[in-house]
Amino acid sequence: YAFTGIYTFESLIKILSRGFCIDDFTFLRDPWNWLDFMVISMAYITEFVDLGNISALRTFRVLRALKTITVIPGLKTIVGALIQSVKKLSDVMILTVFCLSVFALIGLQLFMGNLRQKCVRWP
Template sequence: MSLRERSRQLVESRAFQYFITAVILGNAATLGLETSSTLHDRYGVQLHVIDVTALSIFVIELILRLFVHRLRFFRDPWNVFDLAIVSVALAPASSAFTVLRAMRILRVLRLVSVVPSMRRVVSALLTAMPGMVSIAGLLVLVLYVAGVMATKLFAHTAPEWFGSLGQSIFTLFQIMTGDSWSEVAREVMAKQPLAWIFFIGFLVVSAFTVLNLFIAVAVSAMEAEHRAEEEAKPIPAQDRAVLAELRELRAELGALRSELTERQPV
């Protein structure tokens, strides 16, 4: 067996994937511990050694995958994603790269490419992006129309909330998220009792309808991704044998039926 084939078996083995997952989780824990000044002062050297060791393991893993897949490595977006994440962590520790060094925590995002269920969710969300963009456009349109209406209706009643179009849109976005919307509504209703019609209508359209469309599109995309993954799965050898026997039985039944039809008297 060639060295490349052995490397392929190692990289694609389940034990190796579990090992990389454990390293990612351990590295995430050490990066979190480094944010504590007390722990950093006491165990800074040990944490740095663990961080460098984890980074070395990631680099070796990428080298092995490049060796196995060669140029095909770059055809998989998840491989490119892993390469970008590890490359950021390899940035020098000079002041010009301080921001990049702070982004070492992005290594935790490699869990997305390692765990199949997470990868499936992200792929589904990317597939659903065109539909979500359309819904986001609809939401912006609803916010703009409602912002103009609210400014004209409540600018004099509650100028701190609806004094300008920008303030109105921000306030309506806050109401849409459910953050203290009743306080804003009651303050306006104290001077304009019928204002509840506007606020309830806006909540029904924005929060209960438009935002739920995002969930519907995301769920639909995940279901489609799951169906595509199930259809792409190879059929086990035992099932293929059963299917072959069923085809043979169908062929024999068809031949017998034709033979019986020919023997029947006209």
């Protein structure tokens, strides 16, 4: 509750100082503020409306940490290099998944029916 209150207070200060969405440089002109607005609105929706167990929506709160990438220039360089290296490793990842799938199918065919009732304790 405390962090939701802090984020709400921060957003209200930004909205009161810049405006909400009509002019240039308003709150909703910045994509990071869109993320903040969605995170805060989802926090209040999941708190006050009983939608069942949708804890997956709470994971969007983690995305607020991505905002620090734009603030710290060294971190922006590191994240950019990391994204480029993951793009170059995509072929290796596809080959690895293919090999694991082949070995999984071979294992299924080799051990099919051999382990039946081996772990069951009969009285």
